[in-house]
Amino acid sequence: MLKTNFLHIFITILVISIYPWLETLAFDTQLKITLALIFLLGIPHGAIDHILLRKKKQSTKQQIQFYAFYLGLIGAYVITWIVFPYFSLVVFFLISFFHFGQSQFSDVKIEESSKGKKLLYLSWGGSIISGLFYHHYDRLIEFFLETSHFNQTATIITPTSLSYFFVITSIATFILMAYLLLFKVNSKNRFFSEIGVFLLLHLAFYTLPPLLAFALYFAVWHSLKVLYEEYKYLGTKRKKFKFNHFIKELLPFTLMSVAGVLILLFAFSYFQFSISPFFLTIIFLSVLTLPHSVVMDNWYKKMQRK
Structure with missing residues:
Protein backbone atom coordinates (compact mmCIF):
# COMPACT_ATOMS: atom_id res chain seq x y z
CA MET A 1 0.00 0.00 0.00
CA LEU A 2 2.74 2.49 0.99
CA LYS A 3 4.73 1.77 -2.16
CA THR A 4 1.80 2.16 -4.53
CA ASN A 5 0.83 5.43 -2.84
CA PHE A 6 4.16 7.05 -3.72
CA LEU A 7 3.21 7.72 -7.35
CA HIS A 8 -0.19 9.11 -6.36
CA ILE A 9 1.38 11.39 -3.75
CA PHE A 10 4.05 12.62 -6.19
CA ILE A 11 1.48 13.44 -8.89
CA THR A 12 -0.80 15.19 -6.37
CA ILE A 13 1.98 17.36 -4.94
CA LEU A 14 3.13 18.21 -8.47
CA VAL A 15 -0.38 19.25 -9.52
CA ILE A 16 -0.91 21.29 -6.35
CA SER A 17 2.40 23.09 -6.98
CA ILE A 18 1.16 24.40 -10.35
CA TYR A 19 -2.38 25.25 -9.22
CA PRO A 20 -2.06 29.01 -9.96
CA TRP A 21 -1.55 28.14 -13.62
CA LEU A 22 -4.39 25.60 -13.61
CA GLU A 23 -6.81 28.24 -12.32
CA THR A 24 -6.15 30.34 -15.44
CA LEU A 25 -7.36 27.57 -17.76
CA ALA A 26 -10.71 28.14 -19.43
CA PHE A 27 -13.59 25.98 -18.24
CA ASP A 28 -13.81 24.19 -21.60
CA THR A 29 -10.13 23.28 -21.31
CA GLN A 30 -10.64 21.96 -17.78
CA LEU A 31 -13.60 19.90 -18.98
CA LYS A 32 -11.54 18.44 -21.84
CA ILE A 33 -8.72 17.50 -19.44
CA THR A 34 -11.24 15.88 -17.10
CA LEU A 35 -12.88 13.89 -19.91
CA ALA A 36 -9.47 12.85 -21.25
CA LEU A 37 -8.48 11.43 -17.84
CA ILE A 38 -11.85 9.70 -17.51
CA PHE A 39 -11.37 8.14 -20.95
CA LEU A 40 -7.73 7.16 -20.35
CA LEU A 41 -8.01 5.80 -16.79
CA GLY A 42 -11.54 6.08 -15.42
CA ILE A 43 -13.41 4.03 -18.00
CA PRO A 44 -10.63 1.41 -18.48
CA HIS A 45 -10.59 0.53 -14.78
CA GLY A 46 -14.05 -0.98 -15.21
CA ALA A 47 -13.47 -2.44 -18.67
CA ILE A 48 -12.56 -5.94 -17.48
CA ASP A 49 -15.40 -6.49 -15.04
CA HIS A 50 -16.45 -9.46 -17.19
CA ILE A 51 -13.02 -11.05 -16.61
CA LEU A 52 -12.48 -10.48 -12.88
CA LEU A 53 -15.21 -12.89 -11.78
CA ARG A 54 -14.84 -15.31 -14.68
CA LYS A 55 -14.54 -18.95 -13.67
CA LYS A 56 -12.07 -21.32 -15.31
CA LYS A 57 -14.85 -23.24 -17.00
CA GLN A 58 -17.60 -20.72 -17.68
CA SER A 59 -20.50 -21.80 -19.82
CA THR A 60 -22.09 -19.67 -22.49
CA LYS A 61 -25.20 -19.48 -20.34
CA GLN A 62 -23.21 -18.04 -17.43
CA GLN A 63 -21.62 -15.44 -19.71
CA ILE A 64 -25.03 -14.41 -21.04
CA GLN A 65 -26.37 -14.16 -17.48
CA PHE A 66 -23.50 -11.88 -16.51
CA TYR A 67 -23.99 -9.52 -19.46
CA ALA A 68 -27.76 -9.54 -18.94
CA PHE A 69 -27.27 -8.59 -15.29
CA TYR A 70 -24.69 -5.90 -16.12
CA LEU A 71 -26.60 -4.31 -18.99
CA GLY A 72 -29.90 -4.74 -17.14
CA LEU A 73 -28.62 -2.67 -14.20
CA ILE A 74 -27.40 0.01 -16.60
CA GLY A 75 -30.77 0.12 -18.40
CA ALA A 76 -32.76 0.19 -15.16
CA TYR A 77 -30.61 3.01 -13.77
CA VAL A 78 -30.99 5.09 -16.94
CA ILE A 79 -34.78 4.81 -16.60
CA THR A 80 -34.55 5.72 -12.91
CA TRP A 81 -32.56 8.85 -13.78
CA ILE A 82 -35.31 9.92 -16.17
CA VAL A 83 -38.21 9.25 -13.78
CA PHE A 84 -36.61 9.97 -10.37
CA PRO A 85 -33.58 12.22 -10.93
CA TYR A 86 -33.02 13.28 -7.30
CA PHE A 87 -33.41 9.74 -6.00
CA SER A 88 -30.93 8.57 -8.65
CA LEU A 89 -28.47 11.25 -7.58
CA VAL A 90 -28.66 10.14 -3.94
CA VAL A 91 -28.15 6.52 -5.00
CA PHE A 92 -25.12 7.55 -7.07
CA PHE A 93 -23.61 9.38 -4.10
CA LEU A 94 -24.12 6.42 -1.75
CA ILE A 95 -22.70 3.94 -4.26
CA SER A 96 -19.70 6.20 -4.84
CA PHE A 97 -19.10 6.65 -1.10
CA PHE A 98 -18.93 2.91 -0.57
CA HIS A 99 -17.03 2.11 -3.77
CA PHE A 100 -14.33 4.74 -3.24
CA GLY A 101 -13.89 3.72 0.39
CA GLN A 102 -13.73 0.04 -0.50
CA SER A 103 -11.04 0.57 -3.12
CA GLN A 104 -8.99 2.50 -0.53
CA PHE A 105 -9.22 -0.05 2.30
CA SER A 106 -10.04 -3.37 0.64
CA ASP A 107 -6.57 -4.75 1.42
CA VAL A 108 -6.96 -4.24 5.18
CA LYS A 109 -7.06 -7.72 6.69
CA ILE A 110 -10.51 -7.50 8.17
CA GLU A 111 -13.52 -9.43 6.88
CA GLU A 112 -15.54 -7.58 4.24
CA SER A 113 -18.66 -8.46 6.23
CA SER A 114 -17.39 -6.37 9.16
CA LYS A 115 -19.82 -3.54 9.95
CA GLY A 116 -16.95 -1.33 11.05
CA LYS A 117 -15.17 -1.78 7.75
CA LYS A 118 -18.33 -1.03 5.77
CA LEU A 119 -18.92 2.12 7.85
CA LEU A 120 -15.33 3.19 7.13
CA TYR A 121 -15.96 2.75 3.40
CA LEU A 122 -19.04 4.98 3.61
CA SER A 123 -17.54 7.63 5.88
CA TRP A 124 -14.24 7.89 3.96
CA GLY A 125 -15.99 8.11 0.58
CA GLY A 126 -18.56 10.49 2.04
CA SER A 127 -15.88 12.81 3.38
CA ILE A 128 -13.95 12.77 0.11
CA ILE A 129 -16.95 13.63 -2.08
CA SER A 130 -18.57 16.08 0.34
CA GLY A 131 -15.14 17.69 0.81
CA LEU A 132 -14.99 18.43 -2.89
CA PHE A 133 -18.44 20.04 -2.69
CA TYR A 134 -17.57 21.85 0.54
CA HIS A 135 -14.51 23.54 -0.96
CA HIS A 136 -16.27 24.46 -4.23
CA TYR A 137 -19.92 24.77 -3.23
CA ASP A 138 -20.87 27.80 -5.34
CA ARG A 139 -19.30 26.53 -8.57
CA LEU A 140 -20.60 22.97 -8.27
CA ILE A 141 -24.12 24.12 -7.45
CA GLU A 142 -24.00 26.15 -10.67
CA PHE A 143 -23.36 22.91 -12.58
CA PHE A 144 -26.53 21.42 -11.10
CA LEU A 145 -28.61 24.53 -11.78
CA GLU A 146 -27.64 24.44 -15.46
CA THR A 147 -29.88 21.37 -15.78
CA SER A 148 -33.60 21.96 -15.33
CA HIS A 149 -34.10 18.60 -13.60
CA PHE A 150 -31.90 19.77 -10.72
CA ASN A 151 -32.86 23.42 -10.33
CA GLN A 152 -33.91 22.81 -6.71
CA THR A 153 -30.54 21.40 -5.66
CA ALA A 154 -29.44 24.58 -3.87
CA THR A 155 -32.45 24.36 -1.53
CA ILE A 156 -31.73 20.69 -0.77
CA ILE A 157 -27.94 20.80 -0.44
CA THR A 158 -27.34 24.00 1.53
CA PRO A 159 -23.91 25.23 2.70
CA THR A 160 -24.89 24.50 6.32
CA SER A 161 -26.12 20.93 5.72
CA LEU A 162 -23.08 20.21 3.56
CA SER A 163 -20.73 21.54 6.26
CA TYR A 164 -22.36 19.31 8.89
CA PHE A 165 -22.14 16.27 6.63
CA PHE A 166 -18.50 16.96 5.77
CA VAL A 167 -17.46 17.41 9.41
CA ILE A 168 -19.40 14.35 10.63
CA THR A 169 -18.07 12.01 7.94
CA SER A 170 -14.52 13.29 8.45
CA ILE A 171 -14.64 12.76 12.21
CA ALA A 172 -16.20 9.33 11.72
CA THR A 173 -13.41 8.46 9.26
CA PHE A 174 -10.68 9.35 11.77
CA ILE A 175 -12.39 7.38 14.55
CA LEU A 176 -12.98 4.30 12.39
CA MET A 177 -9.44 4.38 10.96
CA ALA A 178 -8.05 4.55 14.50
CA TYR A 179 -10.26 1.67 15.64
CA LEU A 180 -9.63 -0.60 12.65
CA LEU A 181 -6.03 0.22 11.76
CA LEU A 182 -4.58 0.77 15.23
CA PHE A 183 -6.55 -1.65 17.37
CA LYS A 184 -7.82 -4.30 14.95
CA VAL A 185 -4.81 -4.82 12.65
CA ASN A 186 -2.19 -3.02 14.77
CA SER A 187 -0.71 -1.00 11.91
CA LYS A 188 0.54 2.43 12.97
CA ASN A 189 2.28 2.96 9.61
CA ARG A 190 -0.94 2.40 7.70
CA PHE A 191 -2.91 4.63 10.06
CA PHE A 192 -0.57 7.62 9.75
CA SER A 193 -0.19 6.99 6.01
CA GLU A 194 -3.95 7.14 5.55
CA ILE A 195 -4.20 10.32 7.60
CA GLY A 196 -1.54 11.87 5.35
CA VAL A 197 -3.40 10.78 2.22
CA PHE A 198 -6.71 12.06 3.63
CA LEU A 199 -5.24 15.51 4.39
CA LEU A 200 -3.36 15.69 1.08
CA LEU A 201 -6.52 14.97 -0.90
CA HIS A 202 -8.46 17.67 0.91
CA LEU A 203 -5.60 20.10 0.34
CA ALA A 204 -5.83 19.28 -3.38
CA PHE A 205 -9.59 19.81 -3.32
CA TYR A 206 -9.11 23.17 -1.59
CA THR A 207 -6.49 24.49 -4.02
CA LEU A 208 -7.51 23.04 -7.41
CA PRO A 209 -10.48 23.99 -9.60
CA PRO A 210 -13.35 21.54 -8.92
CA LEU A 211 -13.29 19.68 -12.24
CA LEU A 212 -9.53 19.11 -12.07
CA ALA A 213 -9.74 18.17 -8.39
CA PHE A 214 -12.33 15.52 -9.26
CA ALA A 215 -10.25 14.30 -12.21
CA LEU A 216 -7.16 14.01 -10.01
CA TYR A 217 -8.95 11.89 -7.43
CA PHE A 218 -11.06 9.77 -9.77
CA ALA A 219 -8.37 9.07 -12.36
CA VAL A 220 -5.16 8.96 -10.32
CA TRP A 221 -6.13 7.93 -6.79
CA HIS A 222 -9.04 5.65 -7.60
CA SER A 223 -8.86 4.34 -11.17
CA LEU A 224 -5.08 4.01 -11.44
CA LYS A 225 -4.98 2.14 -8.13
CA VAL A 226 -7.69 -0.29 -9.24
CA LEU A 227 -6.00 -0.80 -12.63
CA TYR A 228 -2.79 -1.74 -10.82
CA GLU A 229 -4.67 -4.24 -8.63
CA GLU A 230 -6.36 -5.76 -11.68
CA TYR A 231 -3.05 -6.02 -13.53
CA LYS A 232 -1.43 -7.82 -10.58
CA TYR A 233 -4.41 -10.16 -10.27
CA LEU A 234 -4.37 -11.20 -13.93
CA GLY A 235 -0.60 -11.66 -13.66
CA THR A 236 -1.16 -14.34 -11.03
CA LYS A 237 -3.78 -16.08 -13.16
CA ARG A 238 -1.97 -16.19 -16.51
CA LYS A 239 1.52 -17.26 -17.42
CA LYS A 240 3.79 -14.66 -19.05
CA PHE A 241 1.13 -12.00 -18.66
CA LYS A 242 2.60 -8.66 -19.75
CA PHE A 243 1.46 -5.06 -19.83
CA ASN A 244 0.59 -5.17 -23.53
CA HIS A 245 -1.69 -8.15 -22.83
CA PRO A 252 -12.65 -3.52 -26.39
CA PHE A 253 -15.02 -2.32 -23.68
CA THR A 254 -13.07 0.90 -23.12
CA LEU A 255 -13.51 1.87 -26.78
CA MET A 256 -17.18 0.88 -26.70
CA SER A 257 -17.77 3.01 -23.59
CA VAL A 258 -15.88 6.02 -24.97
CA ALA A 259 -17.81 5.77 -28.24
CA GLY A 260 -21.05 5.61 -26.26
CA VAL A 261 -20.36 8.74 -24.23
CA LEU A 262 -19.20 10.68 -27.31
CA ILE A 263 -22.40 9.74 -29.16
CA LEU A 264 -24.48 10.83 -26.17
CA LEU A 265 -22.64 14.15 -25.89
CA PHE A 266 -23.07 14.79 -29.59
CA ALA A 267 -26.76 13.81 -29.56
CA PHE A 268 -27.60 16.00 -26.57
CA SER A 269 -25.69 18.91 -28.10
CA TYR A 270 -27.21 18.48 -31.57
CA PHE A 271 -30.79 18.17 -30.35
CA GLN A 272 -30.25 20.88 -27.70
CA PHE A 273 -31.66 18.91 -24.76
CA SER A 274 -31.85 20.85 -21.49
CA ILE A 275 -28.98 19.03 -19.81
CA SER A 276 -25.39 20.19 -19.55
CA PRO A 277 -22.44 18.13 -20.84
CA PHE A 278 -21.13 18.15 -17.26
CA PHE A 279 -24.22 16.51 -15.86
CA LEU A 280 -24.59 14.15 -18.77
CA THR A 281 -21.06 12.96 -17.96
CA ILE A 282 -22.10 12.44 -14.33
CA ILE A 283 -25.10 10.35 -15.39
CA PHE A 284 -22.95 8.32 -17.77
CA LEU A 285 -20.43 7.62 -15.01
CA SER A 286 -23.19 6.69 -12.58
CA VAL A 287 -24.83 4.08 -14.81
CA LEU A 288 -21.42 2.45 -15.30
CA THR A 289 -20.55 2.73 -11.61
CA LEU A 290 -23.58 0.79 -10.37
CA PRO A 291 -22.82 -2.61 -12.00
CA HIS A 292 -19.05 -1.99 -11.69
CA SER A 293 -19.31 -1.46 -7.93
CA VAL A 294 -21.30 -4.70 -7.56
CA VAL A 295 -18.64 -6.62 -9.51
CA MET A 296 -15.80 -5.04 -7.53
CA ASP A 297 -17.49 -5.78 -4.20
CA ASN A 298 -17.72 -9.46 -5.15
CA TRP A 299 -14.15 -9.42 -6.49
CA TYR A 300 -12.71 -7.91 -3.29
CA LYS A 301 -14.56 -10.55 -1.25
CA LYS A 302 -13.20 -13.24 -3.56
CA MET A 303 -9.64 -11.89 -3.20
CA GLN A 304 -9.90 -11.82 0.58
CA ARG A 305 -10.95 -15.47 0.76
CA LYS A 306 -7.69 -16.51 -0.88
Whole structure:
Protein backbone atom coordinates (compact mmCIF):
# COMPACT_ATOMS: atom_id res chain seq x y z
CA MET A 1 0.00 0.00 0.00
CA LEU A 2 2.74 2.49 0.99
CA LYS A 3 4.73 1.77 -2.16
CA THR A 4 1.80 2.16 -4.53
CA ASN A 5 0.83 5.43 -2.84
CA PHE A 6 4.16 7.05 -3.72
CA LEU A 7 3.21 7.72 -7.35
CA HIS A 8 -0.19 9.11 -6.36
CA ILE A 9 1.38 11.39 -3.75
CA PHE A 10 4.05 12.62 -6.19
CA ILE A 11 1.48 13.44 -8.89
CA THR A 12 -0.80 15.19 -6.37
CA ILE A 13 1.98 17.36 -4.94
CA LEU A 14 3.13 18.21 -8.47
CA VAL A 15 -0.38 19.25 -9.52
CA ILE A 16 -0.91 21.29 -6.35
CA SER A 17 2.40 23.09 -6.98
CA ILE A 18 1.16 24.40 -10.35
CA TYR A 19 -2.38 25.25 -9.22
CA PRO A 20 -2.06 29.01 -9.96
CA TRP A 21 -1.55 28.14 -13.62
CA LEU A 22 -4.39 25.60 -13.61
CA GLU A 23 -6.81 28.24 -12.32
CA THR A 24 -6.15 30.34 -15.44
CA LEU A 25 -7.36 27.57 -17.76
CA ALA A 26 -10.71 28.14 -19.43
CA PHE A 27 -13.59 25.98 -18.24
CA ASP A 28 -13.81 24.19 -21.60
CA THR A 29 -10.13 23.28 -21.31
CA GLN A 30 -10.64 21.96 -17.78
CA LEU A 31 -13.60 19.90 -18.98
CA LYS A 32 -11.54 18.44 -21.84
CA ILE A 33 -8.72 17.50 -19.44
CA THR A 34 -11.24 15.88 -17.10
CA LEU A 35 -12.88 13.89 -19.91
CA ALA A 36 -9.47 12.85 -21.25
CA LEU A 37 -8.48 11.43 -17.84
CA ILE A 38 -11.85 9.70 -17.51
CA PHE A 39 -11.37 8.14 -20.95
CA LEU A 40 -7.73 7.16 -20.35
CA LEU A 41 -8.01 5.80 -16.79
CA GLY A 42 -11.54 6.08 -15.42
CA ILE A 43 -13.41 4.03 -18.00
CA PRO A 44 -10.63 1.41 -18.48
CA HIS A 45 -10.59 0.53 -14.78
CA GLY A 46 -14.05 -0.98 -15.21
CA ALA A 47 -13.47 -2.44 -18.67
CA ILE A 48 -12.56 -5.94 -17.48
CA ASP A 49 -15.40 -6.49 -15.04
CA HIS A 50 -16.45 -9.46 -17.19
CA ILE A 51 -13.02 -11.05 -16.61
CA LEU A 52 -12.48 -10.48 -12.88
CA LEU A 53 -15.21 -12.89 -11.78
CA ARG A 54 -14.84 -15.31 -14.68
CA LYS A 55 -14.54 -18.95 -13.67
CA LYS A 56 -12.07 -21.32 -15.31
CA LYS A 57 -14.85 -23.24 -17.00
CA GLN A 58 -17.60 -20.72 -17.68
CA SER A 59 -20.50 -21.80 -19.82
CA THR A 60 -22.09 -19.67 -22.49
CA LYS A 61 -25.20 -19.48 -20.34
CA GLN A 62 -23.21 -18.04 -17.43
CA GLN A 63 -21.62 -15.44 -19.71
CA ILE A 64 -25.03 -14.41 -21.04
CA GLN A 65 -26.37 -14.16 -17.48
CA PHE A 66 -23.50 -11.88 -16.51
CA TYR A 67 -23.99 -9.52 -19.46
CA ALA A 68 -27.76 -9.54 -18.94
CA PHE A 69 -27.27 -8.59 -15.29
CA TYR A 70 -24.69 -5.90 -16.12
CA LEU A 71 -26.60 -4.31 -18.99
CA GLY A 72 -29.90 -4.74 -17.14
CA LEU A 73 -28.62 -2.67 -14.20
CA ILE A 74 -27.40 0.01 -16.60
CA GLY A 75 -30.77 0.12 -18.40
CA ALA A 76 -32.76 0.19 -15.16
CA TYR A 77 -30.61 3.01 -13.77
CA VAL A 78 -30.99 5.09 -16.94
CA ILE A 79 -34.78 4.81 -16.60
CA THR A 80 -34.55 5.72 -12.91
CA TRP A 81 -32.56 8.85 -13.78
CA ILE A 82 -35.31 9.92 -16.17
CA VAL A 83 -38.21 9.25 -13.78
CA PHE A 84 -36.61 9.97 -10.37
CA PRO A 85 -33.58 12.22 -10.93
CA TYR A 86 -33.02 13.28 -7.30
CA PHE A 87 -33.41 9.74 -6.00
CA SER A 88 -30.93 8.57 -8.65
CA LEU A 89 -28.47 11.25 -7.58
CA VAL A 90 -28.66 10.14 -3.94
CA VAL A 91 -28.15 6.52 -5.00
CA PHE A 92 -25.12 7.55 -7.07
CA PHE A 93 -23.61 9.38 -4.10
CA LEU A 94 -24.12 6.42 -1.75
CA ILE A 95 -22.70 3.94 -4.26
CA SER A 96 -19.70 6.20 -4.84
CA PHE A 97 -19.10 6.65 -1.10
CA PHE A 98 -18.93 2.91 -0.57
CA HIS A 99 -17.03 2.11 -3.77
CA PHE A 100 -14.33 4.74 -3.24
CA GLY A 101 -13.89 3.72 0.39
CA GLN A 102 -13.73 0.04 -0.50
CA SER A 103 -11.04 0.57 -3.12
CA GLN A 104 -8.99 2.50 -0.53
CA PHE A 105 -9.22 -0.05 2.30
CA SER A 106 -10.04 -3.37 0.64
CA ASP A 107 -6.57 -4.75 1.42
CA VAL A 108 -6.96 -4.24 5.18
CA LYS A 109 -7.06 -7.72 6.69
CA ILE A 110 -10.51 -7.50 8.17
CA GLU A 111 -13.52 -9.43 6.88
CA GLU A 112 -15.54 -7.58 4.24
CA SER A 113 -18.66 -8.46 6.23
CA SER A 114 -17.39 -6.37 9.16
CA LYS A 115 -19.82 -3.54 9.95
CA GLY A 116 -16.95 -1.33 11.05
CA LYS A 117 -15.17 -1.78 7.75
CA LYS A 118 -18.33 -1.03 5.77
CA LEU A 119 -18.92 2.12 7.85
CA LEU A 120 -15.33 3.19 7.13
CA TYR A 121 -15.96 2.75 3.40
CA LEU A 122 -19.04 4.98 3.61
CA SER A 123 -17.54 7.63 5.88
CA TRP A 124 -14.24 7.89 3.96
CA GLY A 125 -15.99 8.11 0.58
CA GLY A 126 -18.56 10.49 2.04
CA SER A 127 -15.88 12.81 3.38
CA ILE A 128 -13.95 12.77 0.11
CA ILE A 129 -16.95 13.63 -2.08
CA SER A 130 -18.57 16.08 0.34
CA GLY A 131 -15.14 17.69 0.81
CA LEU A 132 -14.99 18.43 -2.89
CA PHE A 133 -18.44 20.04 -2.69
CA TYR A 134 -17.57 21.85 0.54
CA HIS A 135 -14.51 23.54 -0.96
CA HIS A 136 -16.27 24.46 -4.23
CA TYR A 137 -19.92 24.77 -3.23
CA ASP A 138 -20.87 27.80 -5.34
CA ARG A 139 -19.30 26.53 -8.57
CA LEU A 140 -20.60 22.97 -8.27
CA ILE A 141 -24.12 24.12 -7.45
CA GLU A 142 -24.00 26.15 -10.67
CA PHE A 143 -23.36 22.91 -12.58
CA PHE A 144 -26.53 21.42 -11.10
CA LEU A 145 -28.61 24.53 -11.78
CA GLU A 146 -27.64 24.44 -15.46
CA THR A 147 -29.88 21.37 -15.78
CA SER A 148 -33.60 21.96 -15.33
CA HIS A 149 -34.10 18.60 -13.60
CA PHE A 150 -31.90 19.77 -10.72
CA ASN A 151 -32.86 23.42 -10.33
CA GLN A 152 -33.91 22.81 -6.71
CA THR A 153 -30.54 21.40 -5.66
CA ALA A 154 -29.44 24.58 -3.87
CA THR A 155 -32.45 24.36 -1.53
CA ILE A 156 -31.73 20.69 -0.77
CA ILE A 157 -27.94 20.80 -0.44
CA THR A 158 -27.34 24.00 1.53
CA PRO A 159 -23.91 25.23 2.70
CA THR A 160 -24.89 24.50 6.32
CA SER A 161 -26.12 20.93 5.72
CA LEU A 162 -23.08 20.21 3.56
CA SER A 163 -20.73 21.54 6.26
CA TYR A 164 -22.36 19.31 8.89
CA PHE A 165 -22.14 16.27 6.63
CA PHE A 166 -18.50 16.96 5.77
CA VAL A 167 -17.46 17.41 9.41
CA ILE A 168 -19.40 14.35 10.63
CA THR A 169 -18.07 12.01 7.94
CA SER A 170 -14.52 13.29 8.45
CA ILE A 171 -14.64 12.76 12.21
CA ALA A 172 -16.20 9.33 11.72
CA THR A 173 -13.41 8.46 9.26
CA PHE A 174 -10.68 9.35 11.77
CA ILE A 175 -12.39 7.38 14.55
CA LEU A 176 -12.98 4.30 12.39
CA MET A 177 -9.44 4.38 10.96
CA ALA A 178 -8.05 4.55 14.50
CA TYR A 179 -10.26 1.67 15.64
CA LEU A 180 -9.63 -0.60 12.65
CA LEU A 181 -6.03 0.22 11.76
CA LEU A 182 -4.58 0.77 15.23
CA PHE A 183 -6.55 -1.65 17.37
CA LYS A 184 -7.82 -4.30 14.95
CA VAL A 185 -4.81 -4.82 12.65
CA ASN A 186 -2.19 -3.02 14.77
CA SER A 187 -0.71 -1.00 11.91
CA LYS A 188 0.54 2.43 12.97
CA ASN A 189 2.28 2.96 9.61
CA ARG A 190 -0.94 2.40 7.70
CA PHE A 191 -2.91 4.63 10.06
CA PHE A 192 -0.57 7.62 9.75
CA SER A 193 -0.19 6.99 6.01
CA GLU A 194 -3.95 7.14 5.55
CA ILE A 195 -4.20 10.32 7.60
CA GLY A 196 -1.54 11.87 5.35
CA VAL A 197 -3.40 10.78 2.22
CA PHE A 198 -6.71 12.06 3.63
CA LEU A 199 -5.24 15.51 4.39
CA LEU A 200 -3.36 15.69 1.08
CA LEU A 201 -6.52 14.97 -0.90
CA HIS A 202 -8.46 17.67 0.91
CA LEU A 203 -5.60 20.10 0.34
CA ALA A 204 -5.83 19.28 -3.38
CA PHE A 205 -9.59 19.81 -3.32
CA TYR A 206 -9.11 23.17 -1.59
CA THR A 207 -6.49 24.49 -4.02
CA LEU A 208 -7.51 23.04 -7.41
CA PRO A 209 -10.48 23.99 -9.60
CA PRO A 210 -13.35 21.54 -8.92
CA LEU A 211 -13.29 19.68 -12.24
CA LEU A 212 -9.53 19.11 -12.07
CA ALA A 213 -9.74 18.17 -8.39
CA PHE A 214 -12.33 15.52 -9.26
CA ALA A 215 -10.25 14.30 -12.21
CA LEU A 216 -7.16 14.01 -10.01
CA TYR A 217 -8.95 11.89 -7.43
CA PHE A 218 -11.06 9.77 -9.77
CA ALA A 219 -8.37 9.07 -12.36
CA VAL A 220 -5.16 8.96 -10.32
CA TRP A 221 -6.13 7.93 -6.79
CA HIS A 222 -9.04 5.65 -7.60
CA SER A 223 -8.86 4.34 -11.17
CA LEU A 224 -5.08 4.01 -11.44
CA LYS A 225 -4.98 2.14 -8.13
CA VAL A 226 -7.69 -0.29 -9.24
CA LEU A 227 -6.00 -0.80 -12.63
CA TYR A 228 -2.79 -1.74 -10.82
CA GLU A 229 -4.67 -4.24 -8.63
CA GLU A 230 -6.36 -5.76 -11.68
CA TYR A 231 -3.05 -6.02 -13.53
CA LYS A 232 -1.43 -7.82 -10.58
CA TYR A 233 -4.41 -10.16 -10.27
CA LEU A 234 -4.37 -11.20 -13.93
CA GLY A 235 -0.60 -11.66 -13.66
CA THR A 236 -1.16 -14.34 -11.03
CA LYS A 237 -3.78 -16.08 -13.16
CA ARG A 238 -1.97 -16.19 -16.51
CA LYS A 239 1.52 -17.26 -17.42
CA LYS A 240 3.79 -14.66 -19.05
CA PHE A 241 1.13 -12.00 -18.66
CA LYS A 242 2.60 -8.66 -19.75
CA PHE A 243 1.46 -5.06 -19.83
CA ASN A 244 0.59 -5.17 -23.53
CA HIS A 245 -1.69 -8.15 -22.83
CA PHE A 246 -3.42 -6.09 -20.16
CA ILE A 247 -3.98 -3.21 -22.59
CA LYS A 248 -5.52 -5.61 -25.10
CA GLU A 249 -7.94 -6.85 -22.44
CA LEU A 250 -8.96 -3.28 -21.58
CA LEU A 251 -9.38 -1.94 -25.11
CA PRO A 252 -12.65 -3.52 -26.39
CA PHE A 253 -15.02 -2.32 -23.68
CA THR A 254 -13.07 0.90 -23.12
CA LEU A 255 -13.51 1.87 -26.78
CA MET A 256 -17.18 0.88 -26.70
CA SER A 257 -17.77 3.01 -23.59
CA VAL A 258 -15.88 6.02 -24.97
CA ALA A 259 -17.81 5.77 -28.24
CA GLY A 260 -21.05 5.61 -26.26
CA VAL A 261 -20.36 8.74 -24.23
CA LEU A 262 -19.20 10.68 -27.31
CA ILE A 263 -22.40 9.74 -29.16
CA LEU A 264 -24.48 10.83 -26.17
CA LEU A 265 -22.64 14.15 -25.89
CA PHE A 266 -23.07 14.79 -29.59
CA ALA A 267 -26.76 13.81 -29.56
CA PHE A 268 -27.60 16.00 -26.57
CA SER A 269 -25.69 18.91 -28.10
CA TYR A 270 -27.21 18.48 -31.57
CA PHE A 271 -30.79 18.17 -30.35
CA GLN A 272 -30.25 20.88 -27.70
CA PHE A 273 -31.66 18.91 -24.76
CA SER A 274 -31.85 20.85 -21.49
CA ILE A 275 -28.98 19.03 -19.81
CA SER A 276 -25.39 20.19 -19.55
CA PRO A 277 -22.44 18.13 -20.84
CA PHE A 278 -21.13 18.15 -17.26
CA PHE A 279 -24.22 16.51 -15.86
CA LEU A 280 -24.59 14.15 -18.77
CA THR A 281 -21.06 12.96 -17.96
CA ILE A 282 -22.10 12.44 -14.33
CA ILE A 283 -25.10 10.35 -15.39
CA PHE A 284 -22.95 8.32 -17.77
CA LEU A 285 -20.43 7.62 -15.01
CA SER A 286 -23.19 6.69 -12.58
CA VAL A 287 -24.83 4.08 -14.81
CA LEU A 288 -21.42 2.45 -15.30
CA THR A 289 -20.55 2.73 -11.61
CA LEU A 290 -23.58 0.79 -10.37
CA PRO A 291 -22.82 -2.61 -12.00
CA HIS A 292 -19.05 -1.99 -11.69
CA SER A 293 -19.31 -1.46 -7.93
CA VAL A 294 -21.30 -4.70 -7.56
CA VAL A 295 -18.64 -6.62 -9.51
CA MET A 296 -15.80 -5.04 -7.53
CA ASP A 297 -17.49 -5.78 -4.20
CA ASN A 298 -17.72 -9.46 -5.15
CA TRP A 299 -14.15 -9.42 -6.49
CA TYR A 300 -12.71 -7.91 -3.29
CA LYS A 301 -14.56 -10.55 -1.25
CA LYS A 302 -13.20 -13.24 -3.56
CA MET A 303 -9.64 -11.89 -3.20
CA GLN A 304 -9.90 -11.82 0.58
CA ARG A 305 -10.95 -15.47 0.76
CA LYS A 306 -7.69 -16.51 -0.88
